[in-house]
Amino acid sequence: MWSTLIAVLGTLGGAALAGLSAHWTDRRARAAEHRQRVQEATAQLLAAALAFRELYWLQIADLRDGEFRTRERRAEMYRARSAVTQAFDRLALTTTDPHLVDIAVETAWSAIDLSDIPLGEVHDQHFSDEVEAALAAGRERSRDAHTALRDAVRAR
Template sequence: MWTTLIAVIGTLAGTGLAGLMQHRTARTARTDSRRDAAVQAVATLTAALADHRRAMWVREDLRLTCASPEAYATARAESHATRSAITAPLTTVLVLAPALAPAANAAARAAYDLRAAADRDTLTAHRDRALTAADDLVAAAARQFGA
């Protein structure tokens, strides 16, 4: 009788422990997956920000130097495409890593601020701020994800 009772208790304890371990493993896998997705979103966002910074630099430089309307129109279309490419990774970062929202939004805003610079010095200053904001985002992500 005692042997049977001990066997049943041992079986139940083993089953409970196995279930607990399986739950912890699944939770760790979900956390790792979410972290990996957030890191990928930050990487995609920083690449999109770099593309937009470059496109805005070209566009605004053409505007400031009174380039041909055709060249400006082409650069403007490119800047619209690169700005649009920021939306999805920015949204993903904001959803998966809300602690990075201030840095991500600041980096996006800084890239957008290259528009309508009064002169080349102002354009350069805006680009430098955009570069710094993107670097700040990467640093915040490194702190957040322990890299």
């Protein structure tokens, strides 16, 4: 009788341990999958912000060279801005970390806000000193935000 009871308790204990082990393994797998989705969404946002900034700085170079903004270039900028917004939305819907969302907001807006800098006239391939200072500050802000987001996700 005791041997049967011990066998039953051993079987139940083994089943409970196996269930608990499977639960832990499943949780770890889901956490790893979630981390991967967050990393992919972050990479998409970083790439979209970088593409927007690239188009913006090409536009600035064109303006400094005396070229005018074309309708095609404006449309390209709007599409790039939409790509940043879409990538941010994907990350915001994927992560549960409010701190990461805050950093992502700064990354997205620091890129998009570049286009809000009033440029004014170009003289000798330069904008006014105030505009050049605003452009330099915007460049640094967007680079710093990009780095901060990348580092925050790597640290998770």
